[in-house]
Amino acid sequence: xxxxxxxxxxxxxxxxxxxxxxxxxxxxxxxxxxxxxxxxxxxxxxxxxxxxxxxxxxxxxxxxxxxxxxxxxxxxxxxxxxxxxxxxxxxxxxxxxxxxxxxxxxxxxxxxxxxxxxxx
Numbered sequence: 001x002x003x004x005x006x007x008x009x010x011x012x013x014x015x016x017x018x019x020x021x022x023x024x025x026x027x028x029x030x031x032x033x034x035x036x037x038x039x040x041x042x043x044x045x046x047x048x049x050x051x052x053x054x055x056x057x058x059x060x061x062x063x064x065x066x067x068x069x070x071x072x073x074x075x076x077x078x079x080x081x082x083x084x085x086x087x088x089x090x091x092x093x094x095x096x097x098x099x100x101x102x103x104x105x106x107x108x109x110x111x112x113x114x115x116x117x118x119x120x
Contacts, residue, residue: 014066016050022063025054027088030061033079037063040075059096059103059117060084087111 011025019038023031034054041049049072053064061083063076087094087107094105097114104111 011055012053012064014050014052016052016066017054022051022054026056026061029087029089029091029094030083032091033061033083033086037072037076037079041072044071046072056088056104059105061088 013021017025019034022034022038026034037051040046046069048067049069050066051063052066053062055062061080063080065072065076084096084105085094086092086105087110088105089110090107092107092109094107094110096103096105096117097111098117099106099111099114103117104114106112106114
């Protein structure tokens with residue numbers, strides 16, 4: 001099988017992501033959020049839903065599944081929302097910033113030189 005960079009923005013795996021691939025797909029600072037979702041899946045025995053994409057988009061974490069599941073969808077929505085205040089690099093408190101046209105959520109230490117973006 002050909003190796004593909006897991007950080008490629010359209011990397012969809014219909015067979016489903018495992019925890020390790022999901023963790024490789026975004027910055028280390030969001031590892032706790034990824035682990036939270038996979039722990040939730042394990043604790044609630046949600047085995048009929050697959051995570052098919054994990055990525056950063058517009059400065060926030062995105063997790064896509066192959067089917068709807070009310071409890072899991074609510075958990076993913078919560079984690080995605082919280083990603084906008086956690087530095088994707090370090091895991092420290094972060095802010096959404098405009099980094100030369102790219103939106104990233106970064107701490108003051110990681111991205112303090114870039115302006116903060118006010119969310120609507």
